[in-house]
Amino acid sequence: MMTSSGRLLQGAVKGKDGLAPALQEVLDYYAKLPEEKRRPKSVDGEIKPQPEPPKNGLVLTIYDRPLGRAGKNQYRLPDGEDFGGLRTHAPHGQRSSLWLKEEEWKSLLPEMPQKGQAHKVATKLAKRIWLYGLVPQTLWVVEESWRPNSVQAGELNATVTEVTPRIIRLRLHGSVLLSVPGVLYTRPEGKINKKIENRYDARLEGVLEFDRVTNKITRFDLATLGDFTGRWFAGNKGWQEATPKAPLPLGFAFELDQTAYELPAERRRPRSFMHAYIFRAREAHYWDPDLWLADWQKRQAK
Secondary structure, eight states: OBOTTSOBOOOOOOSTTOHHHHHHHHHHHHHHSOHHHHSOSOOOSOOOOOOOOOTTOEEEEEEEEEOEEOSTTOEESOOTTGGGGOOOSSSSOEEEEEEEOHHHHHTTSOSSOOTTOEEEOOHHHHHHIIIIIOOOHHHHTTSOOOOTTOEEEEEEEEEEEEEOSSEEEEEEEEEEEEEEEEEEEOTTTOOEEEEEEEEEEEEEEEEEEEETTTTEEEEEEEEEEEEEEEEEEOGGGOEEEEBTTBOEEEEEEEEEOOHHHHSOGGGSOOOOHIIIIITTTOHHHHHOHHHHHHHHHHHHHO
């Protein structure tokens, strides 16, 4: 953490339950600084506010975390000897986001909705949800991402479950299989132990609600649950492998976030790692995964 002028504040996490004391150290250090350091009248450098999300679009906040098994078809937070007693470097679920344009979310709504009516979600939108939304930050930190050709199989459907003068409610449901080559290596030497496959085989289930009076999406809840195999980061224990015989249950949860449209620029949440970093010089690829694939294929041919 740092002051608004860029001065780094002191505090260190000591031990398993050391986060709260470390934050208190930071606050105590900050309180000892003179007023001009804590609240400078001006700050050097160029102001770069967080970019605005698309007009009339949606911002989805995404949380991911590995889960433990509690019997057949039951899951819980990791405990005891889950994952061989190891834990991810991130102590809790990690947060990301996905931006949707107005035409994308409108494509989810049928023109003449009737209960029981079903249609497939547009392929490009489904790919954006899978490739950009299902990136396990808890497992990969920022060292891995899916490739544009990672979708091995998948479908995403929308079924109308309720129609009233006020709302249209839809069920979102489908499945996806993602795969990308990876390597398992030792830290800090960086020695490659073996080549592996990072793979996520999951089902998706959710609810979308559209307010016909305000002409807005008011609910977008989507959960994804499946088995992950491949490499994952266990902090000081380094990179570990989840094998097909002992896959790692992995869940994602999407929810609607209106704060990006309500808060001033300086208080907006930053964009996702995929959006702000992977596509920092190729914004068009964030909105069109087929464009990303075509460009990637050209690069592979060189």
